Amino acid sequence: MKAGRYEYRWADGTTMVSAPEYVELLMNWIETQIDNEHIFPKKTGEPFPPNFEDFVKRILRKLFRVYAHIYHSHFPKIVTLNEQAHLNTCFHRYLLFVSEFQLVDKEEMVPIQKLVETILKP
């Protein structure tokens, strides 16, 4: 999956897949993480794991790649579908969240750095 000059591969760089395949794999993986009660407990009083933050960071870092791909490769189509407000709202919220809690490194956001800086500018 590409985002401008950058290319993301599945399984930490070992497998090259198309964007739809990458998104499908990623969403399935994220759903598995969230449904895993050892990571996201559901029962009363069950504690979160000590490394819970690591799991969250990994999920959010990978999610960024989907946003980067959409903005780079499909934004005109999004505009044609009159869906840019929805996309921007979701990304805006995502960005404020990961920025507030420092969950994604800035190096990871280079593919759409100008957009990121524009949103985060005080």
Added chain:
Amino acid sequence: METAKAWLSKLKSKDKVKSSKKKEATSNVKEGPKTAGGEEALSNITKEKAAAAKLYIENHYKMQMQSLQERKERRKMLEKKLAAAEVSEEEQNNLLKDLEMKETEYMRRQRHKMGADDFEPLTMIGKGAFGEVRICREKGTGNVYAMKKLKKSEMLRRGQVEHVKAERNLLAEVDSNCIVKLYCSFQDEEYLYLIMEYLPGGDMMTLLMRKDTLTEDEARFYIGETVLAIESIHKHNYIHRDIKPDNLLLDKDGHMKLSDFGLCKPLDCSNLQEKDFTVARNVSGALQSDGRPVATRRTQQEQLLNWQRNRRMLAYSTVGTPDYIAPEVLLKKGYGMECDWWSLGAIMYEMLVGFPPFYSDDPMTTCRKIVNWRNYLKFPDEVRLSPEAKDLICRLLCNVEQRLGTKGADEIKGHPWFRGTEWGKLYQMKAAFIPQVNDELDTQNFEKFEETDKQVPKSAKSGPWRKMLSSKDINFVGYTYKNVEIVNDDQIPGIAELKKKSNKPKRPSIKSLFEDETSGGTTTHQGSFLNLLPTQIEDPEKEGSKSSSSG
């Protein structure tokens, strides 16, 4: 903002260049106009999916903002009461932390995705064209509910989508003694599910079959509770349209609750046209001129028995009865909330007379009678009704303009037949009949339904939940709902205190933490919090353990 727009326009132009490059590459690798055409035109599937995604996102943020707002209000309310109660700062902090813990627990429970697999299906207690109602037991808690299962394809085919959504919205919104409680709703590819309160007392239809007729005092009780139920949904701008004895359920103490908003059995009068009624009028005139031959007349008893036989058949079928439907609904010329009061009048007539006012052997004739109600609304000679009862029935079964209730439920409450009725105590007093209920799984008060298709229901969870957001599910975005009973956490002593003060049965929800107190006018705010203090003081060990656990 302007810089953002500039950036987006840059991205746009950049993408154009990129797309042109991509096009060249594509043409080099593959030869075919198909690919190029596919890239340029957005397919209908893409448009549908985009529309579904928009709906999903809008609903998601709407729900999120609503939850956030409610949470803020709960905290603000607590802070307000703490300030008024003159509680120590340490105690204030403890109570605020307690609320935070409950809010966290609430959010955690919200994360659990309900599915059909969470429930064990038991006896079927209702059946309709769109699905069925069945007792079920939640596997995790052992609680017993009624699960209503509605087939999506049937909803779409019969144009019932808006009706079902309205029902779900009403049940999620209304918190009333008169309405069956909704605990959660969810969906899979094939079905919509409503997990509702199970009322083991049966329904009014079954009761009337058993009793034939009710006394006026008995009828007054049930009609009174029905008035409160209809008033309740009307206050939320909801029109039921299909109120009938099957939809008036009885709890284990015999009190009535309105239900079955979405399991309508469609009428078999779809080919009704205006000219049919003109013909009916002529026939009516002919009958009158004939002077009604004695041979065609039936006694009240004969009509009652015939009605009961037909009614029993109808209960098992998937075709609904038009007997209680207002003429303006049948004519499909637009209707308002007053159509529900017509239904009330028809039910009252049946309670006192033994069969509906426009009863006939076939639905079409019934519809014609309803539309020409002036010619057909009559009371059998054998029936002994008070003048007030007859008057009320005639004021409900009449034109919209003259119909009682058109300007509100108070018109009906004020009618002489209800003189002496204590409207605020109907649900606290003893019911006219108390149903026999042996245990929580008892279904003796319902009709027995044969399990015609005994095939084991295949697992609803097929594939990730996310995949269910397909084009056909645009109609059902926002259907899922959860009503977490967080107040039932008896381990927290403060909650137990609050629960004890609640004297009337109320749907457990986080809201009731504060509503219970405000509803009890005798309890002062200061008193309620002062009562908590002795508990803390009297348990120094508990306090010690609490501080140690927090540390």
